[in-house]
Amino acid sequence: MSDRKYIFVTGGVVSSIGKGIATAGIGRLLRNRGFTVAPVKLDPYINVDAGTMNPYQHGEVFVTEDGAETDLDLGHYERFIDVYCSAASSVTTGSVYRTVIDKERRGDYLGATVQVIPHITNEIKDRIKRAGEIDGADIVIGEIGGTVGDIEGLPFLEAIRQMKKDVGAENVMYVHVTFVPAVGPWGEIKTKPTQHSVIKLREIGIAPDLLICRTEHPMSEDIKEKISLFCDVDKSAVIESMNAETIYEIPLIYERAGVGDTVTKRLRLPENEPDLREWTEIVGRVKSPRSEVRIGIVGKYTHNGDAYKSIDEALHHGGISNHTKVNIAWIESSDLEAMDVAKALSGLDAMVVAPGFGSRGIEGKIAAIRYARENDIPFLGICLGMQLAVVEFARNVCGLENATSEEFDPTSEHCVIHLLPDQHGVTTKGGTMRLGSYPCTIEDGTLAARLFGQKKTHDRHRHRFEVNNDYRETLKSNGMTCCGVSPDYRLVEMVEIASHSFFIGTQAHPEFKSRPNRPHPLFAGLVEAAVAHRAKRTGSAAIAVGE
Numbered sequence: 380m381s382d383r384k385y386i387f388v389t390g391g392v393v394s395s396i397g398k399g400i401a402t403a404g405i406g407r408l409l410r411n412r413g414f415t416v417a418p419v420k421l422d423p424y425i426n427v428d429a430g431t432m433n434p435y436q437h438g439e440v441f442v443t444e445d446g447a448e449t450d451l452d453l454g455h456y457e458r459f460i461d462v463y464c465s466a467a468s469s470v471t472t473g474s475v476y477r478t479v480i481d482k483e484r485r486g487d488y489l490g491a492t493v494q495v496i497p498h499i500t501n502e503i504k505d506r507i508k509r510a511g512e513i514d515g516a517d518i519v520i521g522e523i524g525g526t527v528g529d530i531e532g533l534p535f536l537e538a539i540r541q542m543k544k545d546v547g548a549e550n551v552m553y554v555h556v557t558f559v560p561a562v563g564p565w566g567e568i569k570t571k572p573t574q575h576s577v578i579k580l581r582e583i584g585i586a587p588d589l590l591i592c593r594t595e596h597p598m599s600e601d602i603k604e605k606i607s608l609f610c611d612v613d614k615s616a617v618i619e620s621m622n623a624e625t626i627y628e629i630p631l632i633y634e635r636a637g638v639g640d641t642v643t644k645r646l647r648l649p650e651n652e653p654d655l656r657e658w659t660e661i662v663g664r665v666k667s668p669r670s671e672v673r674i675g676i677v678g679k680y681t682h683n684g685d686a687y688k689s690i691d692e693a694l695h696h697g698g699i700s701n702h703t704k705v706n707i708a709w710i711e712s713s714d715l716e717a718m719d720v721a722k723a724l725s726g727l728d729a730m731v732v733a734p735g736f737g738s739r740g741i742e743g744k745i746a747a748i749r750y751a752r753e754n755d756i757p758f759l760g761i762c763l764g765m766q767l768a769v770v771e772f773a774r775n776v777c778g779l780e781n782a783t784s785e786e787f788d789p790t791s792e793h794c795v796i797h798l799l800p801d802q803h804g805v806t807t808k809g810g811t812m813r814l815g816s817y818p819c820t821i822e823d824g825t826l827a828a829r830l831f832g833q834k835k836t837h838d839r840h841r842h843r844f845e846v847n848n849d850y851r852e853t854l855k856s857n858g859m860t861c862c863g864v865s866p867d868y869r870l871v872e873m874v875e876i877a878s879h880s881f882f883i884g885t886q887a888h889p890e891f892k893s894r895p896n897r898p899h900p901l902f903a904g905l906v907e908a909a910v911a912h913r914a915k916r917t918g919s920a921a922i923a924v925g926e
């Protein structure tokens with residue numbers, strides 16, 4: 380395909396209506412039709428990247444292979460479209476201004492007055508185009524963060540408006556994700572908010588080609604007609620989008636609703652037959668599981684599930700490969716500190732101890748790990764979760780009293796976790812951790828070797844601390860093996876306890892690479908172990924769903 384196509388997704392009426400999943404869903408639908416897709420998120424906030432943002436406010440920080448700290452929507456894109464995003468897939472106001480100001484300081488603008496239009500908008504357009512060039516994608520799909528009408532989003536909307544002029548009207552399409560509420564005692568469906576948000580878009584010069592209407596109630600033909608008339612969008616391009624039983628059904632729902640046909644017609648793409656087999660199989664497995672387990676996520680941001688979005692999804696991927704429904708129990712680690720841990724954690728078939736920073740809740744996490752270790756509950760520790768598994772083992776098995784991480788008490792006699800050598804002297808926060816994909820060599824005959832089925836693996840990282848090598852021997856002689864190390868043997872990547880049925884910790888973030896069609900081995904393994912644990916616990920080999 381010679382002319383690259385561009386699809387831009389905006390959101391209207393309210394935030395959090397699932398614009399990221401809609402974007403990812405359209406991306407998947409296009410892949411099902413044989414096109415290559417490069418997603419890009421355009422975020423109007425002034426942070427240079429999401430790395431410095433509080434997960435409570437903004438959800439998890441998603442890390443790409445090349446170590447960019449990005450918005451969690453990139454996780455949706457990777458999981459749905461099955462691509463690898465990169466730093467080029469994430470554009471923020473902060474990063475755009477930073478580039479423009481650097482250029483201005485270098486004198487690149489040759490005395491010009493540097494302005495939002497054209498300098499900022501040109502930089503935004505360059506970034507959008509670059510995202511498509513990297514892998515030579517057929518289609519770039521760009522999601523604009525925030526809601527139409529936000530002041531800070533205006534330069535991005537202006538840039539995507541100009542794109543039509545730059546690359547030709549037949550190569551650009553606008554999708555607006557809007558909310559259609561039902562109000563009053565009779566649950567009357569109201570189209571006015573959608574009309575207004577489309578008016579706002581049109582004021583800027585963008586006429587949407589497709590409307591994805593998020594709604595809790597089915598929309599009648601009359602309602603679609605009305606939206607079509609008032610918003611000047613073909614009725615066939617007014618798409619009803621209700622909550623699906625599983626988000627992975629969305630590409631199939633969109634395909635059935637005609638989104639694929641509308642997009643291919645509008646962009647003059649070849650009308651390839653969609654291949655829906657893989658995704659139909661995934662959805663079928665989610666909807667008809669053969670067993671069911673309860674897995675706890677012990678973390679410190681559990682009141683906002685988005686803070687652990689990729690872990691949540693990866694557990695469900697493990698469920699898909701095991702034909703098992705995974706019910707998540709959110710466990711706030713700081714609450715555990717004042718609770719009877721055995722009572723609070725009873726009924727779990729497996730446990731994940733989540734990544735994190737700072738001391739809040741760490742003793743709760745350590746108590747949970749001890750409970751999993753002593754009661755043979757399948758356990759996966761991720762990053763901080765792995766570091767605390769080492770701390771717990773050092774304290775309660777190796778007898779190293781007060782063992783801890785240097786992150787929490789640099790004066791401790793036994794810092795079994797300490798600062799990575801190249802982190803000494805690092806004082807700034809943004810983008811300064813050990814970030815991105817690194818290799819890991821796996822020891823033969825270990826649980827890790829069985830799960831990965833290969834000697835070498837790569838996973839993404841985001842940390843400043845590591846296992847202190849001075850303690851490797853002590854850990855080993857007491858039963859905790861460093862089953863994964865960096866190829867130069869200097870850095871511990873994974874630990875496990877051989878005497879336990881499933882106890883493994885990783886310094887990496889395996890959740891970022893997991894996909895519904897390709898679950899990460901650690902999550903597939905954990906769910907498999909959870910199924911076995913439940914069978915043991917309940918004394919039956921097969922567990923009926925709904926038990």
Ligand code: GLN
Nearest residue numbers: 734735762763842843844
């Ligand atoms: N705070 C720990 C570190 O920086 C763990 C980081 C994490 O869990 N991502 O090493």
